[in-house]
Amino acid sequence: MLVSGPTIPVEPIASRARTLGDLLTVRAAHTPDRPAMFFKTKAAAGKDHWEGLTWSEMDYRARQVAHALLDLGLEPGDTVAILGPTQPAWCIYDMGAQLAGMVTVGVYPRQAPEQVAYVLEHSDAKVMFVDGTDELKTTLEAVRNNEKLLGIVPWNELSYRANRDQDARFLSPTQFQKGVLDPDRVEAIQTAITPDHTAILIYTSGTTGRPKGAMISHANILAMLPSIEKVFQLYENDLFLSFLPMGHVTERVLSFYFRIDTGVAAAYATSIGNVLNEVKEVQPTVFGSVPRIFEKAYNKVHNQIESQSLPIRTLFHWAGNLSNKRLKYTLEGYNAPLTLEAGYQLANAVIFKKIHDAFGGRIRMFITGAAPISKEILAFFWGLGLPIYEAYGMTEATVLTHMNPAGAPRLGTVGLPLPGLEQRIAEDGEILLRGKTVFKGYYKNDAATQEAIVDGWLHTGDIGSIDEAGYLRITDRKKHLIITAGGKNVAPASIERAIKNQSPLISHVHAHGDRRPYISALIAPSPIETLEWGAARQIIGNEEKDKLVEELMANPQSRSMALNAAMAKIVANKAFRMVFLEAVKAGNHLLARAERVRRYCVLERDFSLEHGELTPTMKLKRKTVEKLHSVLFEKVYDDPNFAIDVEH
Structure with missing residues (x-):
């Protein structure tokens, strides 16, 4: 310590x-x-x-x-x-x-x-x-x-x-x-x-x-x-x-x-x-990170539990039910009944402590932002006594604008505006902010500054809604909205989040469908999980898998040629591509009809900095992905034998 x-x-x-x-x-x-x-x-x-x-x-x-x-x-x-x-x-x-x-x-x-x-x-x-x-x-x-x-x-x-x-x-x-x-x-x-x-x-x-x-x-x-x-x-x-x-x-x-x-x-x-x-x-x-690390931890815990014997799985599900019941009281600001609290403390000592110890054993709060995180994952960590505070902000507002308060969080929202900051929603759904933390402007770029700040209000470029208590919920970037051939406005982030959260094998999902008759998806597989899947089926050797996993652990953002070649071998296996079918189906059940993915294909590698698909902060460059994989998207719609159909 x-x-x-x-x-x-x-x-x-x-x-x-x-x-x-x-x-x-x-x-x-x-x-x-x-x-x-x-x-x-x-x-x-x-x-x-x-x-x-x-x-x-x-x-x-x-x-x-x-x-x-x-x-x-x-x-x-x-x-x-x-x-x-x-x-x-x-x-x-x-x-x-x-x-x-x-x-x-x-x-x-x-x-x-x-x-x-x-x-x-x-x-x-x-x-x-x-x-x-x-x-x-x-x-x-x-x-x-x-x-x-x-x-x-x-x-x-x-x-x-x-x-x-x-x-x-x-x-x-x-x-x-x-x-x-x-x-x-x-x-x-x-x-x-x-x-x-x-x-x-x-x-x-x-x-x-x-x-x-x-x-x-x-x-x-x-x-x-x-x-x-x-x-x-x-x-x-x-x-x-x-x-x-x-x-x-x-x-x-x-x-x-x-x-x-x-x-x-x-x-x-x-x-x-x-x-x-x-x-x-x-x-x-205090530990702050992007959502991906919490998604990985969540998937790892559940995968390990599912591989255990029936008594251990039963014990974990008992503990999980207790934490969910107790969480309802926590989120409403009340103490749980004594019998529930006693059961929870027992579960914490026997099971949850191991997860706490994986993060050092002293965590008071996690902080996450920069990308959406599923309510299911938030509830899981909160239930363990490891609260994740979802936040929102942007460079142009000096980083942080919204945060869930400790005493009254609303999972699935990014919380309330910080003291001294005003918020409102424009007619087109864009989030507008005003306050002393709004930046001076863009260096040597007056035109962009005037576009960003209008009448003192910062135009965030994000679409969202504010509930009756002032909590903000983010939908997507305004410029990312998909308008289908049927005239429906669809937020790709909602689609991508719904599908991505269904499987640890998924690193990224890119929803496509602007001016198209339906939504399709390009799935980028998660490197370590893909290598492990391929090695277990002898598509690649264990020695190759271990070497590439060690390379990834040393530099998680790297996507080497050797890694891409190994992943391409695995993705070529039809059984691997079909693994994602259940994830897409499960994600579709959470979506409105116009948002549901009807066809998908699997990229033979993960998105990467090297290919220009990600920013240095690991955000997806949507326009680059669309341009780089334009031929692939055309085949999804034009070639009936190319992509995988999803039954609705």
Whole structure:
């Protein structure tokens, strides 16, 4: 356990700061010796262990970075870019630039050189901090013709020495660990910044064309933090586990800046692939993730139970029934009857504790967003005493706009608007928002800004509804709506969610049918589950399966040629493609007649970043999928022998 001690409420300090730089300075002065972050390193004996930094140590290192940036000739208002994994170094470079009065922009890892080049050029970045051999190669190609960039800083000295001869702009990271910016100079720089100045540039993930740079001001962030404080009750012994990309507004604001505000520590996973192992070591109390990890956990638990003996299955179903009964009282804000509570506590000690232990054993709350999650999965975790709070937000509203309150959640909704935020539904069903957290606009793109903000209202691009108590329910993206040949408006997200939740073999579902006579679906199989299915039937060998699973666990976002080739062998098996028939049928039962899928086909691989079908934040690029697989969709409708028919 990295953090322990009594359960004492935190003392937020955002109200005492004018800028992000101020925020760190105040925090370091307020709780200098409390842990700010933990990271894994090797001891002299070669064994991994967790080390920590206090808030005062982090402030000192950030002031070293600030000193070096100004010493290079950069000025307050200049832009500094950061490309690398979610690690303490990312945070230190970010806050170092903030203390120097600069604007920071995160660049997503594993992008093509032209994508990196666009962000660096468009943002007018002067210095770039970059980690990793592959990312350095990408950066070198991306900055070849960039005359604005003055410095490239590898995160470690070995990378600097190995690459410094390739570009005269390479700078040693040790240069950022020498002098320290004087506190008086920091104060003078921060005083000169107005709260309306841009603090960070967040480039949208670009599901439709070039990404846009959202300008988020100091005032936006410092208005957001007190609103979050009123929703999240944090304690001094809380601990986050951080692994989502820092380039994204969620990890940056909701996790990192909010922790500076509250003084709560985070442990940084060594990689996404190691999260499920390190969560047991770290034992966090707060865990935020996209829905996929909860879907995987849910499916794994149920698959393991179904493979057990009848007595064990019976015991699990007994426990599940108890948790469902108790959950009804929990969601309505009442205590369960004593007999029910006693039975539940027994079930918790015998069965549920193992699931708690899989997440470290100390989880107080899960937080999820960015994509829909099924009500069934939410109810399952809530019933176990592992509440998942579904949230909603967007970059243009400084990350978080809605959250289910702890005392009165409504599963299946994204909750109530944060304090100080107004919401309403436009005539066409679009969700509109207004408040101090609405961003300044898009950098160098007045036309897009005027389209996004009309009469002070942010047009979210999402379709939804508000119930009688003010809870918001999301339907889909406005631009994603399918209009069938019969004139019916259909939300593809509802279709995709209904089918995807029926089988762990499904990674993604893409519903298609605009101007078509009926809805069809393209199913992308889930890699690990597909490999296991194929190995069990000797379509691929166990050695090949184990090697590819190990590759996926090390880098869950990777889709190598070897993996795609192995999956293609399995998908070619007709029995595998027919496995999805029951999932589609079950999903159809949850849908209106116009929404039901009549034919489907299975892609021979998963959707991937490599093929351009997913954004760096793993959102589906619908237009790219439609274009890339246009021939396949035509065959679904024109070739009666190609796709699989679904009986209604």
